[in-house]
Ligand SMILES: Nc1ncnc2c1ncn2[C@@H]1O[C@H](COP(=O)(O)OP(=O)(O)O)[C@@H](O)[C@H]1O
């Protein structure tokens with residue numbers, strides 16, 4: 153039997169999957185790592201933690217599977233997007249990585265918008281948002297200039313891990329699109345943007361396709377993991393591009409919802425000349441010359457894990473969420489907004505914070521749990537509505553990510569989005585997408601579409617219930633009011649954070 157491996161470098165953990173030629177996940181492993189929040193708005197990880205835990209996860213995957221290393225033909229990556237890893241000439245990280253959900257860069261975003269004005273949208277195809285990489289580079293330029301001077305390259309999280317596994321530096325288009333330094337439609341680094349901020353283009357790594365072979369494993373990595381040094385490594389892609397591949401979002405009209413640490417509503421796009429005025433992100437796909445648009449909730453699964461860790465740390469997700477389906481839609485008048493680290497879509501606002509509105513003496517832990525899930529899902533509905541208002545039909549949504557493990561949440565998505573929700577055999581969309589990039593790269597299939605047809609199997613679907621849809625429509629209108637009603641309160645509260 154032959155296999156490929158998909159490695160998904162998520163925000164909460166690295167997940168590895170061993171996939172056979174039929175697309176069956178034969179084994180999976182996962183190792184968590186910490187997130188550092190030294191100040192409000194800061195979010196960092198230590199790149200060494202990613203490397204160590206990836207190696208542990210690969211070793212465990214091999215041990216539990218009992219598969220002979222020679223049977224593993226290829227390996228590829230999916231990674232949390234935008235995080236800045238600055239390395240020196242020896243490939244050593246100069247500081248902790250500044251992550252996608254770090255919002256310290258509002259001033260740098262204003263600088264980018266001011267300097268580039270309309271050029272930013274026409275070249276990079278996206279607005280300057282705190283989470284993207286260029287604002288983070290500018291933050292280092294302004295606050296830690298001596299570090300930027302020592303930097304030989306900037307990398308994104310999975311590119312750094314891949315470098316440590318292969319010794320090769322590269323970045324694929326789907327991840328490069330999230331830096332704001334890429335000419336997205338032209339598929340090259342924008343010297344115009346780099347020069348506008350006095351950044352040498354030599355800081356940008358070589359660009360590759362997601363399915364491109366970039367090398368094999370270093371001998372010491374083969375020793376540490378038990379994999380063969382001859383295992384071929386394919387570049388991989390941004391986690392959302394890989395999630396889209398793993399969910400089969402490979403042609404027009406298909407929509408995905410991912411509830412991981414962040415939440416994403418994503419739709420395939422062939423046309424590179426479409427202008428969404430920066431309301432949604434517009435990025436290169438992992439498939440050649442294709443694109444996707446997406447809206448992002450900064451703290452989707454993260455809101456639920458924050459809630460669990462803060463108020464019910466001793467409970468598992470399954471225990472915490474037991475019984476929430478017995479509570480009516482609307483959690484008996486309790487409304488939550490998931491802005492606990494600021495927001496992106498549709499409110500690019502680093503300063504907004506979350507709220508529980510309507511707390512009543514009768515509310516119990518399970519009402520709060522349900523309200524958190526509803527608030528997250530309402531936030532994703534805002535992105536669904538942007539797609540619908542742009543003329544896209546959204547009748548069916550493939551749901552992936554940790555949130556897809558919970559049946560009640562899948563039904564809630566159907567009722568809040570008024571669309572059929574499809575759950576796949578494996579909710580590991582990004583890791584599966586990475587495995588598919590390796591399978592396609594190895595030549596198992598002539599196209600990613602054919603790989604998707606063979607690998608992706610729906611497990612169950614959830615139809616919207618018209619009564620609950622109507623109830624949620626009313627609540628959604630209330631939810632949408634909360635942002636405007638709490639914005640200035642949060643501006644005044646900032647001084648106390
Ligand atoms: N059993 C579960 N039920 C509901 N949600 C869950 C469950 N397990 C995990 N989650 C949610 O999934 C999130 C993690 O999803 P995952 O896709 O692994 O994230 P990432 O790729 O960002 O590391 C958690 O923050 C949590 O909110």
Ligand SMILES: O=C(CO)[C@@H](O)[C@H](O)COP(=O)(O)O
Nearest residue numbers: 162163232233252412413414
């Ligand atoms: O910032 C974005 C997309 O623009 C996030 O979606 C990150 O890519 C993190 O993903 P998860 O860890 O939540 O999967």
